[in-house]
Amino acid sequence: MNRNIFITGATSGIGKETAYAFAKNGDNVILCARNLDKLKEIKADIDRKYGTNAYIFVLDVTKYNDVVKFTKKILEDVKKVDVLINNAGLALGLDKFQDYDIADIEQMINTNVKGLLYVTRQILPSMVANDEGHIINIGSTAGIYAYAGAAVYCATKSSVKVLSDGIRIDTIDKNIKVTTVQPGIVETNFSNVRFHGNMEQAKKVYEGVEALKPEDIANTILYIANQPKHVQISDITIMATNQATGFNIYRKK
Ligand code: NDP
Ligand code: 8X3
Numbered sequence: 001m002n003r004n005i006f007i008t009g010a011t012s013g014i015g016k017e018t019a020y021a022f023a024k025n026g027d028n029v030i031l032c033a034r035n036l037d038k039l040k041e042i043k044a045d046i047d048r049k050y051g052t053n054a055y056i057f058v059l060d061v062t063k064y065n066d067v068v069k070f071t072k073k074i075l076e077d078v079k080k081v082d083v084l085i086n087n088a089g090l091a092l093g094l095d096k097f098q099d100y101d102i103a104d105i106e107q108m109i110n111t112n113v114k115g116l117l118y119v120t121r122q123i124l125p126s127m128v129a130n131d132e133g134h135i136i137n138i139g140s141t142a143g144i145y146a147y148a149g150a151a152v153y154c155a156t157k158s159s160v161k162v163l164s165d166g167i168r169i170d171t172i173d174k175n176i177k178v179t180t181v182q183p184g185i186v187e188t189n190f191s192n193v194r195f196h197g198n199m200e201q202a203k204k205v206y207e208g209v210e211a212l213k214p215e216d217i218a219n220t221i222l223y224i225a226n227q228p229k230h231v232q233i234s235d236i237t238i239m240a241t242n243q244a245t246g247f248n249i250y251r252k253k
Contacts, residue, residue, distance in 0.1 A: 018222075086116040
């Protein structure tokens with residue numbers, strides 16, 4: 001469709017599959033994350049498969065000055081961002097709040113809340129000026145249902161939902177859509193990151209249940225972005241079939 005789609009956290013999981021889904025759809029993808037090698041690999045693969053020219057750049061969304069610098073450059077280079085997908089995010093740790101590592105708490109808040117705000121604050125004014133745009137924020141079922149050991153992660157994802165609602169109100173008189181996507185369990189690198197690289201512990205999260213695949217979320221995001229101009233999907237929650245709420249998951253023995 002030849003739109004410019006800016007995806008944060010595009011080197012893995014949901015963000016990466018979303019990049020492929022939009023490139024396959026004929027859109028131009030602008031991808032950022034912290035790992036340059038992975039970005040280069042994805043760019044080469046996307047360009048080869050879909051004959052595009054994916055735009056990549058290293059950006060840690062928690063670094064405000066870098067966000068300002070790179071978003072300015074993107075807007076200069078590609079002129080306009082049609083869809084911003086705020087996907088970069090993470091959980092760190094699974095502990096009682098009273099025992100939580102403060103650095104993990106700060107990293108979750110800095111990435112999931114402040115990073116999302118930094119990027120949106122830089123891109124949204126251009127959407128307002130163009131009277132056109134779509135912001136798709138990746139929340140989580142964790143933002144609806146708190147679960148044990150995840151008070152802060154759940155609070156960050158609850159913030160994503162409320163921030164989306166607030167921004168939707170502030171842009172109500174513009175042709176700007178704001179969507180919160182709230183996935184349940186999706187098998188990605190998420191649990192490996194949460195458990196600080198403990199693959200054994202991460203693997204257990206997906207045992208006995210057919211989790212969602214990152215492609216399932218990517219296809220949903222594409223569907224949301226492909227609605228007609230007058231249709232705004234405000235919220236969408238997607239769970240695995242054997243999932244009932246956030247951490248209410250039926251596992252086959
Ligand atoms: P992954 O760990 O597979 O991917 C996370 C992506 O975010 C990576 O590309 C990572 O790249 C990037 N990232 C992390 N921190 C930063 C940062 N500071 N700046 C820029 N990029 C960053 O996880 P998922 O794909 O599962 O997670 C994507 C989103 O989906 C997150 O917001 C997560 O909270 C949410 N989510 C995940 C669910 C799940 O069950 N997996 C369910 C519901 C929501 P790099 O390390 O190269 O920077
Ligand atoms: C990620 C899903 O349930 O592991 O947001 O928190 S969950």
